[in-house]
Amino acid sequence: MRQPLTIGVTGGIASGKSAVARAFAELGVPWVDADDVAREVVEPGEPALAEITEHFGRGVLDAEGRLDRRRLRETIFAEPDERAWLESVTHPRIRQRLLAHLERMSESGAPYHLLVSPLLFESGQAALVDRCLVIDVPEALQVARTTARDTVDEAQARAIVAAQMPRDERLARADDVIDNQGDLDALRAQVARLDAHYRQLAAASTQRPGDPS
Template sequence: MYLIGLTGGIASGKSTVSKILSELGAFIIDADKLSHNVTKPGTPAWREIVATFGEAVTDINGNINRKRLGQIVFADAAARAQLEAITHPRIEEEVQAATVAAQQQGYKILVLDAPLLIEVEWYTRVDAVWVVFVDENTQIVRLMMRDNSTYEDAMARIKAQLSLCEKLKYADVVINNSKTIENTKKQVLKFWCEISNEGRTGK
């Protein structure tokens, strides 16, 4: 089994690269999706989040309003640490379960798609760290357009994460997503072929 740790800054295009890798035959473990799963209404994590941050962070159906919660934690490092203490251990359990499931299904290349791969030190558990990179101006514009957020909100979210320049220091592979999707695909395919030439393929 070969495990790729895929990360990048918010709105850098990590999901695009993850989709390309999936199409090539990799098994994707999406930490963001697992985060949604462990915080569904009624779960232990959901109860702890509501107890910590109040019912104002839920919507009319009881789901966590991630935008509202984000406005709290991205502006307050202590609040962010509280949230991470609630969610990260549970997400890690889900990651481990997904890894076992992928191995049982016969996958040889797995991708751990995790925005905080480096911050929570999961990078120490992967075979290669892939960082998706864009310049900060592009990142800001994409984030504002994607989430219909203000410049201030976008910057708060970006600054809450380790900078892309810092993440590059941990990278074994850098995917520059500043240009066209075709350009990004070429880069991913190049590194995928290098893995395959070493005797590793998808399922």
Template sequence: MRVIGLTGGIASGKSSVAAIFERLGAQVIDADQLAREVVEPGESALAQIAESFGRGVLNPDGSLNRAALGEVVFADPAKRRLLESITHPAIRKRAEEKLARLKRAGVKTAFYVAPLLIEAGITSRVHEVWVVYLDHETQLARLMARDGLSREGALARIASQMPMEEKRRLGRVVIDNRGSREELEAEVLRLWREEILAAEGSHSDEPKS
């Protein structure tokens, strides 16, 4: 099974690209979704987070307070690394289980969507890397609009990741998302036809229900 790692910077449009591929019929595993799953109440990763960062990062019902945890880890690289040392092994285990199920089901191509695919050193999990690209100013503007952040807050989050220009050079395929939604849709459809359907020997590009 061919596993394509889909990555990009924060607010670059990875989820939008993944959603278009999924609508076209692709199998998509989203690391962000896995990250939410592994810190649900009752999961061992959540218990480890509470032990490491204190109960101040939990809501009254015992669930994770993402905003409180985010304030801690975005301001301190060492604490971010500590959080990653807890969550990444749990995410990896769940990702491997899901990929194995897809392979057993005879799936030919799957996308693994992960914002930190390169930074976390997990490119060995995929066969090739595709990067969703934005220039710095467009990324900054979209992040501020999406999350309601100040310029300084948005810059801090962007700075916590590999620069987009560097990440762009590491992608076998680069998906340019500087334009409109319609332009992005057209680019993804082109890649679906040329990179996925052609390789699989299929000729249908109609969205699957």
């Protein structure tokens, strides 16, 4: 039985990953966003939130008892050990739920689907996909978009960009690249070309790499 392909979509902050996913969705391609799943696993009542609150204190919660992601990010930003601890709590749970989403999408009838993740490479989620699509923009544009979108100053935006995987390293690990410096029409044109390519690959492949024959 032919298995659908899983395409991993990644890129630095404000590169336009969600815009790309929506453009693929317009062509009938299902997708899951690891950021959405990451928010799910720290909702009130989830075990991960209880562990995070016990570790960092109630100062990382907002008035409604939900995780204040910005405050938590500020808490761990300059503390690699704390960031590693947080990832040890959240990443296994995120991965488990992503696997469930991927299984559901595999049964949708679509020839391929997307796993959108800003930490595709850093989290090991690249092992879950057949190809890696990197959404690329210059760092100066990332900074400008981040300051406009997230109401942070330029210094904060530059620090966020600097803390992520270097642009050159992301591009070196890409199977495919979308240049998202242009307008929405330019983005959609690139998505349409890749959609045709992925459909051809899916049609030519009868089983995923690594699957038993």
